[in-house]
Amino acid sequence: MDETAQTRHVSSEYVARLEARDWPGVAALLDADVVYEMPQTRERIRGRDAFLRFNTEYPGDWHLAVRRVVADGRFAALWLDTRVGDERQDACVWLEVGGTGLITRVVDYWPDSYEPPAGREHLAERY
Amino acid sequence: MDETAQTRHVSSEYVARLEARDWPGVAALLDADVVYEMPQTRERIRGRDAFLRFNTEYPGDWHLAVRRVVADGRFAALWLDTRVGDERQDACVWLEVGGTGLITRVVDYWPDSYEPPAGREHLAERY
Numbered sequence: 001m002d003e004t005a006q007t008r009h010v011s012s013e014y015v016a017r018l019e020a021r022d023w024p025g026v027a028a029l030l031d032a033d034v035v036y037e038m039p040q041t042r043e044r045i046r047g048r049d050a051f052l053r054f055n056t057e058y059p060g061d062w063h064l065a066v067r068r069v070v071a072d073g074r075f076a077a078l079w080l081d082t083r084v085g086d087e088r089q090d091a092c093v094w095l096e097v098g099g100t101g102l103i104t105r106v107v108d109y110w111p112d113s114y115e116p117p118a119g120r121e122h123l124a125e126r127y
Numbered sequence: 128m129d130e131t132a133q134t135r136h137v138s139s140e141y142v143a144r145l146e147a148r149d150w151p152g153v154a155a156l157l158d159a160d161v162v163y164e165m166p167q168t169r170e171r172i173r174g175r176d177a178f179l180r181f182n183t184e185y186p187g188d189w190h191l192a193v194r195r196v197v198a199d200g201r202f203a204a205l206w207l208d209t210r211v212g213d214e215r216q217d218a219c220v221w222l223e224v225g226g227t228g229l230i231t232r233v234v235d236y237w238p239d240s241y242e243p244p245a246g247r248e249h250l251a252e253r254y
Contacts, residue, residue, distance in 0.1 A: 037254075057250075070197045079204070090166055111167050111219070113168070113169075120170070120184070123177045
């Protein structure tokens with residue numbers, strides 16, 4: 001498997017194991033010094049143990065499904081469909097995989113819905 | 128150039144030509160039937176002409192810079208630093224390139240900043 005294929009595989013497994021609450025399986029994909037960032041809140045979590053705790057403690061019956069994985073060398077971007085109860089939200093995740101094949105950095109964006117600004121109704125349809 | 132390299136090139140040029148307001152250059156990268164979607168507002172713009180008009184009419188002195196391009200076959204993900212005046216925002220863009228080498232679909236996410244929910248201060252630092 002080349003580097004891109006390996007990154008693509010790790011990325012898909014990352015989501016699948018989170019969704020399965022397979023915590024040892026998730027841990028096995030993470031570098032001990034993994035850094036997790038949420039730029040929208042400017043929060044940063046350092047290390048595999050804290051990252052796992054963040055996920056195991058995360059409230060609600062959350063679910064993740066991959067819409068698209070784009071892998072390129074040691075970088076990947078994951079486009080996710082997420083759901084907590086009846087609430088759906090898309091997520092954009094940027095992954096970095098180190099030389100050991102383990103995830104060294106995860107950056108999550110959770111974009112909220114909002115109403116479009118006025119002035120572009122002549123160009124855009126709503127769906 | 129293989130498919131991934133071509134997609135990576137088109138993706139970088141897309142941002143560079145938008146930033147340069149090189150409208151003929153942008154148009155030359157777009158399929159005539161390109162579809163542009165903003166899932167947060169559920170807006171969809173169809174066709175190269177409408178998409179160019181959306182960008183030329185977009186208010187403010189906006190600027191785009193690539194933080195990362197991840198390209199994989201005909202798909203790419205672009206992590207952008209954007210700025211309007213003093214206001215900075217990250218953007219996540221998902222591109223699709225057709226068999227002709229032209230961009231057939233652009234999906235933009237514009238995630239806003241927000242305050243972190245309570246209950247995870249023991250795991251996260253702020254930056």
